[in-house]
Amino acid sequence: MTALPEETTKALGLVIDLDTCVGCHACAVNCKEWNTGGHSAPLTDEDPYGGDTVGVWFNRIHAFEVGEGDMGRTVHFPRSCLHCETPACVTVCPTGASYKREADGIVLVDEDLCIGCKLCSWACPYGAREYDHDAGVMKKCTLCIDRIYNENLPEAERVPACVSTCPAGARHFGDLSDPASAVSELVAARGGFDLMPELGMKPTNKYLPPRPRTNTRKEADSAGPMEQAGGFLGLLDRVFSR
């Protein structure tokens, strides 16, 4: 169906830090507000004030618990298109509407070619595709192509909206094909990983695992009494300057 480029010049993508993400949804909403007036405008909301609201979001945040007892933790997990190297959503597309760009590796949808068949959303194992029922076309994360190449913006702001707004500094943007890029170095330093690599999509986006906790709870709790610095009685004859 739709062919992939043999290789891309760059592999632009996101690095998402699960250590500091507090699940605040800032990235999701800032993505929505940028993109509803951007490349894929609008990000339609149906029944927006009723009981069955369905909206188009390119970035969704999930929270779940893993582990038990002292080992348990709550994980916040932002989910958006991973701009895979071998994305099934593109190869499955019957019209060429879904495509991967040779220059930067970004996966996009040409809405004029999209027939709304939804094969891509069935093919994407990450659930990253968003069907706009109202417009009848598939939409998805564009990595904010209308920001990152936007010469009207100061250079420092030419990053995806989700990256610029993240209060926890948990989102990073760059070229993951360049081992010297800041994002590649971050991935190397923090043990960044692919989401579900066994599916063979070779995702470009990486996730950083939670850092090991500075918590040696069990052993420390049973340690002896606190080091004594003279104790309360040691204070009796002492005087202190003002």
Next chain:
Amino acid sequence: MCACRCGVRVHLRDGKIRYLEGNPDHPVNKGVLCAKGSAGIMQQNSPAKLRKPLKRIGPRGVGPFEEIEWDEALGIATKWLSDIRKTDPRKLAFFTGRDQSQAFTGWWASQFGTPNYAAHGGFCSVNMATAGLYTIGGSFWEFGEPDWERTRYFLMFGVAEDHDSNPIKKGIARLKERGAKFVSVNPVRTGYSAVADEWVPIRPGSDGLLVMAIARELIAAGRVDYDWLARYTNAPWLVIDAPKHPDHGSFARDADGNPLAIDGRTGKPANALRSDIRVKLTGAVEIEDGVMARPAYELLARRCMETAYSAEVAATRTGVSADHIRRLARELADAAFKEEIRIEQPWTDWAGRRHTHVVGRPVAMHAMRGISAHSNGFHTCRAIHILQMLLGAIDCPGAFRYKAPFPRPCPPALKPAGKPGEVTPGAPLAGSPLGFPTWPGDLIVDEKGAPRRIDKAFSWEAPIAAHGMMHMVIANAHAGDPYPIDTLFMFMANMSWNSSMNTSRTIEMLTDRDPATGEYRIPHIIYSDAYASEMVPYADLILPDTTYLERHDCISLFDRPISSAEGPADAIRHPVLTPDRDVRPFQDVLIDLGVRLGFPGLLTGEGAARYPGGYADYIVNHERRPGLGLLAGWRGENGDSHGRGAPNPDQIERYKENGSFWSMELPPSMHWNRHANAEYLAWAKDMGFVDTTDQIVLQIYSEPLVRFRQAARGHGAHQPPAALRDRIDTYFDPLPMWYPPLSHGAADTADYPLHAITQRPMAMYHSWGSQNAWLRQIHGSNAIYLHRDTAARQGIADGDWIWVESANGQIKGQARLMDGVERNTIWTWNAIAKRKGAWNLEKDATEATKGVLFNHLIPEFLPGRARLSNSDPVTGQAAWFDLRVRIRKALPEEAGEAAPQFAPLPRPPGLDPAPDVLRYGEEFHPRKKPLRRTLP
């Protein structure tokens, strides 16, 4: 929009908002923006926006309303208000909710002449503010912040997800990057607690006991910064220890009023404020015949060494094991003393001595509503500050740092007005309605000791209610206790729903009539809000406000500042959109009303309006004291002075040129130890933050509390009513203490074994988020969260409908099971549930069909007949989180809809039904032709 007060850049296209983003230069958010901020487009686009002044023409709570012109609306308000201003100004109760204009609204109340004013602090965080101001002359959040760059150990207590959200998120990320340890004490493991290195699941209301037990471990081991205590606190001051003496518990003072300490060289009492004496922290000395006195530190140590504060006893009530408590104490001490920081920064202390460096104790603490929303919250918060002080961890590198205008004296010198003789018909109040009492003579009570404010703030029931008690206004006004009022005037306060305790009863009180006259018990209600909230149908007159993007606002150093630890800052908001409906900024309306009512502060000598340009004019030209106005930046005729200076007509323009804020960085010699830093104190005096350059001595022992306790023991002219004598004696303890929340002693805790608490999610700002088409897709309803094991014991599965019962009522909602919650606690998101028809939501909106409101379960009074509010006995802070409940599985036929349900509210006139689809932004698409294909 929200109390974090981030700087936002608004990008417009063809008069519509294209994009909102954080201002990278702004001192609060430094370019980031949270979900609420980014969803501002939908706040502006809300179909719930009120469109025109409304007059009720049917019964309260039912309507209908009719649209009226502003002239008529302001005429009605002026008529009601001028009648009472001329006769008894106290008959106006003026209370505001979530606004940032307290510096102005408090002044307005004072000009009207009523003491019955407060903002929402009484049900929010007054325990934090008061305990902090009386103890360290500052507090958390606006008043201070952790040293994110240097702390090694960050201990956070009870911080709900929505608090100070962007700065805390940024700070935590920075801590983790640096490898510092982050411990979160919280019954719930979500939000910040989810990323903590260690989550300490504590039983609600027992944090103070944990803190006291930690303090005991430190004191017993002598791992205390004695030098710091001796230099910067009242630890060495001598306390009179003679139970029969009228001044028992007060500080021993010399003839000039200076506190005394034991001079280590002579063993005799000497002026404790002298810089050249060497003091003792223990011992006893005779100060007059047969009257002994002991240093405050010794009394604190004795208190902490009581068996009640042993780790073993604390473990039984907190759910945190004794070994765990000891480890926390050890880790805090290790971080403070073994990881001491030394910065080669010269500075000069209060006594003029030059120092070559500053010493840092890299332990930072932060706390919020999980601490403050309990009836023991004042003492718990004080205990946290004392723990900081034991470690010497205040305003030094790595610790909590003050933000200007703090530190201020403990407490600030402002006293509340409203006593007999201070309220005069037709004239302003003789002072500010709010302040900081330091002895019984400061109370706002009559000759018999009975309350004189409608909320009973500053009475013997809540002597240090520094933020008022908004949560009691409707109940007291309805009961005519202490007296009936005529007009209740509220702004942005959803009192008929999520801002009241006992919501169902509050709704009845708002609509209740006096059978003798047929009139409503609360005769007139004026309400201002931008949106069709649940409160709108209960008002008689609606003055519709603009959105936050359509008006001027002022984030003043007089109010809730946005300063950083490096220096002061303030900000404005200026209108970027013109309202498309007949609404006016609330502050402009207050100024208009004030002119009509003849407020002297709003009129020129000739009787003309002094601020014809409305609130923007007031922001620039109003002076509190000569040279001091709401904004500190670009003052003076040429705009070249900061802090003090004459009004500058171009001031707002200068703010706009600078990204709508002003900030100033203090020199590094003024960054530390500001309570005792001569250079800083001199600057603060010049700015009007403090009245003298005296050292601000921090208070491990609180003498103002003793003065109330001694009154309760029969000393002095101002005596509490007999019924409150024991209560004052117990809770006005000058030393920190822990006691079970007040209602727990009375309620049968065996019948209601679970605690129930709430928090707001990061993506919602109070009740204002649910009309927001985007935010309600994130939090469209709220479940009842509980621990898997707790649920299993009652056969409750995830998704089951359950009843939650308290002594006050019952609610029904859906259970969600989790591991990350303390086993004796259930919780939910606050202010998500909505009443059907409110906020212009459809009747099947999940907020109404599935959302639950814990407020129905919470009584506004303590058990018993005394009408004592369910609040902290020191500050009057609403004790939302003292709630005890039990749960049971609902019957199969009861599943499907939340309870209780109320009659749907009518849509106010002028509002169109909410749209079925939103295609916001399609007009911005370069394609310019809407793409709309509907496939089968």
